[in-house]
Amino acid sequence: MKRWIVVLGIAVLANSAMAADVDGPALIGATQSAPCREALGMAQAAFLSDQAQPVPAVQVSATSSSKLVAGADVDEPADAVDPRVFTKLPVPEPEGAVVFWQTQPSHGRRLVIDQVTRSMHDTFKLRSVNAALAPSSYVKRRADDPAEASEELFSSVLRIPVIFQSEGTGELWAIDSGSVFGTLPPWKVYFQESGRYRMGCQIQFQSATGARVPRHIKRLENLLLRSVGPGRGHAEFGSFHHVFEADRERIWTNAILRPWSIPQQQFNTRAQVDAGLKQWARGGQARGALLQEILSQLPLAERSLATRYKHAFGMDNAKSEQLAHRWIDAMLRAYYYFPDQQ
Secondary structure, eight states, X not given: OOOEEEEOOOOOSTXXXXXXXXXXXXXXXXXXXXXXXXXXXXXXXXXXXXXXXXXXXXXXXXXXXXXXXXXXXXXXXXXXXXXXXXXXXXXXXXXXXXXXEESSOBTTXXXXXXXXXXXXXXXXXXXEEETTSOHHHHHHHHHHOHHHHOEXXXXXXXXXXXXXXXXXXXXXEEEEOOOTTSSSOOEEEEEEETTEEEEEEEEEOOOGGGSXXXXXXXXXXXXXXXHHOSSTTOOTTSSSOOOXXXXXXXXXXXXXXXXXXXXXXXXXXXXXXXXXXXXXXXXXXXXXXXXXXXXXXXXXXXXXXXXXXXXXXXXXXXXXXXXXXXXXXXXXXXXXXXXXXX
């Protein structure tokens, strides 16, 4: 099968122009495959949404040739699976395990969603099994040696696999949208071909490192990292804790590539962060000096980001300055958590 890359331009905002260093999702692999083309459309919509991390659409468009049968955005995993397509199997152990079994096989294979809850986290595995395998045999063999009973396609934490059913053929296909802790991870699309499931294509999103990041933004990032200390989860300066590193990485990436996806909620207000930093800076001369560097860098970074928005997205002065102010505020607040300021 001929493999090539398609990069599609996107309309970022109604009054924005596409820039050379801001690309939409890129489809790599089986570009003529119906599942891959549909997944690319979902990726475009997700990229342009206000989601912090683009995920496959749970609402399929009216023109789509597929319907969602697993992965709906609901609280309980069992409610996210279409009972007309999957049968829930009883699993005696371990506690919290659930198996969703494709009721009607296709071309000699079934898809199986295997869920296990460990340490309060749900882990999901999407497997392909031989249609001749009985449900009871799968449940029994999965506890001993799952590899003997099935072929694992992919696994995910906290997120149930997103599975679609083609309206015409009834065949199932799935999207692995990567780790919930990732920053614009690639999507991998799985579908049946020649009697087996395989990853037929990927959809890649441009990283912030692939764009021209203003130097004042890079310097602000370095200063903020210095203030929280080295290493994941380390709190060198005692009065606050790291928030999730993944959240900070998403904020930087979205500020550069997806400025319309401004965070809606953060741990502290700006007033709480300012008060917490002021109190922290009293702990020594080095802290005070570093805080002054950060405060001096904020307006430089904000002007630099506003300039990028004008050039890269065609925004007018008012819109670019407003968004840049909100993003710099979000960046600052993403680095700190002051429980005493609540």
